[in-house]
Amino acid sequence: MSQTSHDRLLIIDFGSQVTQLIARRLRELNVYCEIHPYQNVTEESLREIAPRAVILSGGPDSVTREGSPRAPQVLFEMGLPVFGICYGQQVMMEQLGGRVEGGHHAEYGRAQVTPAEGHKLDGIFAGLFTETGREQVWMSHGDRVTALAPGFEVVATSPNAPYAMIADEARKFYAVQFHPEVHHTPNGKVMLENFVRMAGFTGDWTMAAYKDEAIRKIREQVGDRKVICGLSGGVDSSVAAVLIHEAIGEQLTCVFVDHGLLRLNEADEVVKMFRDNYNIPLIHADESDLFLGELEGVSDPEEKRKTIGRLFIDVFQKHADSIEGAEFLAQGTLYPDVIESVSFSGGPSVTIKSHHNVGGLPEKMGLKLVEPLRELFKDEVRALGRELGLPDSFIGRHPFPGPGLAIRCPGEITREKLEILRKADAVYIDQIRKHGLYDEIWQAFVAILPVRTVGVMGDGRTYDYACALRAVTSVDGMTADYYPFSHDFLGETATRIINEVKGINRVTYDITSKPPGTIEWE
Ligand code: XMP
Numbered sequence: 001m002s003q004t005s006h007d008r009l010l011i012i013d014f015g016s017q018v019t020q021l022i023a024r025r026l027r028e029l030n031v032y033c034e035i036h037p038y039q040n041v042t043e044e045s046l047r048e049i050a051p052r053a054v055i056l057s058g059g060p061d062s063v064t065r066e067g068s069p070r071a072p073q074v075l076f077e078m079g080l081p082v083f084g085i086c087y088g089q090q091v092m093m094e095q096l097g098g099r100v101e102g103g104h105h106a107e108y109g110r111a112q113v114t115p116a117e118g119h120k121l122d123g124i125f126a127g128l129f130t131e132t133g134r135e136q137v138w139m140s141h142g143d144r145v146t147a148l149a150p151g152f153e154v155v156a157t158s159p160n161a162p163y164a165m166i167a168d169e170a171r172k173f174y175a176v177q178f179h180p181e182v183h184h185t186p187n188g189k190v191m192l193e194n195f196v197r198m199a200g201f202t203g204d205w206t207m208a209a210y211k212d213e214a215i216r217k218i219r220e221q222v223g224d225r226k227v228i229c230g231l232s233g234g235v236d237s238s239v240a241a242v243l244i245h246e247a248i249g250e251q252l253t254c255v256f257v258d259h260g261l262l263r264l265n266e267a268d269e270v271v272k273m274f275r276d277n278y279n280i281p282l283i284h285a286d287e288s289d290l291f292l293g294e295l296e297g298v299s300d301p302e303e304k305r306k307t308i309g310r311l312f313i314d315v316f317q318k319h320a321d322s323i324e325g326a327e328f329l330a331q332g333t334l335y336p337d338v339i340e341s342v343s344f345s346g347g348p349s350v351t352i353k354s355h356h357n358v359g360g361l362p363e364k365m366g367l368k369l370v371e372p373l374r375e376l377f378k379d380e381v382r383a384l385g386r387e388l389g390l391p392d393s394f395i396g397r398h399p400f401p402g403p404g405l406a407i408r409c410p411g412e413i414t415r416e417k418l419e420i421l422r423k424a425d426a427v428y429i430d431q432i433r434k435h436g437l438y439d440e441i442w443q444a445f446v447a448i449l450p451v452r453t454v455g456v457m458g459d460g461r462t463y464d465y466a467c468a469l470r471a472v473t474s475v476d477g478m479t480a481d482y483y484p485f486s487h488d489f490l491g492e493t494a495t496r497i498i499n500e501v502k503g504i505n506r507v508t509y510d511i512t513s514k515p516p517g518t519i520e521w522e
Contacts, residue, residue, distance in 0.1 A: 006032040006205050009196065010051035013037050014059025014069050014087045020335050020375055021181040022055055022085070025189055027210070027380070030203035031196050043074045053081040053199035056088025058179060062143050063090040063100050070095060081172035081199045083124075083192075086141055089166070089175035096149035096173075107139040110184060113164045116154040124174050124194040125155055125165065128187055137164070138184035141177060172198065207383045211243070214372045214384075218247035222328055227370055228320050229330035230312075231256040231282070233270035234400050236332030236373060239385040243372055244330050245280050246388065252330070253281040255319045257312060260288025261404030261413075264422040273394055283322075287315050292415065299411045299450075301522035308403045313361055320365065329367040333374050334381060336476050378476060398443040399477065407522040411450030417465070420503035421448040424467050427500055431493045432471070441483050444471035446497075447521045448504075455505035457498075464505035469493065472519055480514040 009026060013019045013035050026033045034049065035057075054075060061068040071091055075082065084092040090100045112134045115121060121128060128135055137158070145163040148154070152173070156165040161177040168174075174195065180188025196203075229241045231254045244252050254274065258267045271284050291311055298304050320326055362369055373381055378399075385395040401407060408425075409417050425446040432438050447468045455462040469490075471483035485493075494507035510517075 007052040009033040011035045011055045016058035019057040030205045031201045032205040038069045056084040058086035063094045084175035098149035099147035101146045106142045107160045111139045111158045113156040113158040137178035139178045207387045215247040226326045227328040228326045229254045240332040255283045258286045259291040264426040328370045330370040333371045407520045408447040423501045442474035453506045462505040466506035468510045470510045482511045
């Protein structure tokens with residue numbers, strides 16, 4: 001159980017896809033919370049966790065099904081404020097004497113709720129319905145409450161959910177049929193904020209506190225054993241490595257595999273950053289001949305990804321074998337990586353791309369995983385990186401995919417094309433930095449196209465490659481918009497690339513959003 005001096009909020013998880021988002025919203029409010037699966041929450045653990053308030057998450061089950069998940073009954077007798085969300089609302093009604101019925105009116109997506117007659121709209125509902133008299137919310141439920149438990153009253157309704165928002169003010173029990181934790185419920189955060197303030201949280205939980213907590217957990221998990229960490233040079237694996245190093249020092253060894261598909265000077269920069277700033281044992285494995293050799297003649301995107309993934313595992317394993325006693329593999333897995341394979345509305349999503357990570361390793365090598373960033377989003381990882389003292393220039397770097405330049409070089413990959421691509425990319429990024437746009441952009445890069453076109457330079461004919469510039473804005477990489485550069489910027493950049501990079505005589509700008517495009521070209 002966690003040792004923290006902070007007041008804690010307990011989230012009882014009934015298995016919703018978005019339970020972590022509740023935690024995220026609470027972190028934004030500087031409230032310390034712990035998520036515990038409902039199976040682990042007993043009367044004894046409740047007393048041990050000693051929360052100041054409890055949130056019951058959503059979940060896929062139906063309370064009308066026999067044997068479906070419940071909260072310990074004693075929870076409702078402890079005098080704690082409780083907030084039930086979706087399935088959590090139904091659990092409350094079921095356990096407190098109301099009624100829930102199976103869904104002839106399943107409701108998914110946006111809905112409008114309006115206040116019920118006569119409610120004062122204060123307490124946790126303060127500040128709602130002030131602009132338009134209604135609130136947009138995100139519903140995702142099959143069952144619905146049909147009779148309130150004694151003590152509850154209706155606060156707001158939607159066309160399909162007569163008990164969209166309900167409250168028992170005397171006991172400080174609140175419940176909603178929708179998901180206040182998702183962005184599609186714009187004022188959901190207001191409710192959560194009102195709830196935690198009403199429960200007496202002062203908002204003293206910070207990223208510094210998160211760091212200490214994460215370090216304590218890593219020490220607890222690893223003990224005196226050893227950890228290896230695959231460094232990619234990206235923000236996530238770097239933050240994970242530095243955090244773990246703070247926790248267990250020399251018990252951590254990092255392996256940086258250079259597959260020959262990195263950007264200009266990238267390997268040197270990453271290795272230098274680590275060697276100069278941290279005393280972490282670091283193996284720099286230059287395996288470019290191996291990767292580029294095996295990729296020769298491969299032009300299918302999935303085959304490229306799979307080849308790189310397979311070789312990465314072989315190489316990593318080779319180097320990891322040289323580290324005696326390693327029992328753990330550290331990864332910079334983020335929360336969006338955890339949820340990416342499953343869509344919000346249920347059902348696994350199709351594989352668009354085989355993402356490359358070291359996922360194949362743990363079972364093969366009998367390693368256990370250390371994933372200290374699993375609950376965080378990219379911007380939170382950056383905040384944690386700052387807390388750990390990583391240089392700003394490093395923290396703010398655009399994401400770079402594991403397969404590297406291979407997926408920015410449609411068609412066959414050759415050393416010549418990679419060389420041209422590296423130079424063009426460096427000019428493009430330099431332009432973006434010079435114009436002060438780097439931090440506004442989620443990711444920017446050049447893709448070298450598998451076509452050559454005719455041009456004229458000076459008095460001569462050229463027959464060189466065309467390239468595409470890509471720049472997108474995004475919150476989490478799941479959706480993206482192309483960046484609206486000015487024509488002046490684009491013109492100046494094209495001129496610089498054509499003048500400075502031998503091998504390119506035509507520059508295009510990719511104006512596809514995601515969806516329907518993806519951010520990378522392959
Ligand atoms: P896509 O191209 O799928 O990319 O829109 C979304 C984000 O993920 C990055 N990306 C990867 N990152 N391994 C990674 O570590 C991969 O195989 C991979 N493929 C794409 C991409 O750069 C963008 O930030």
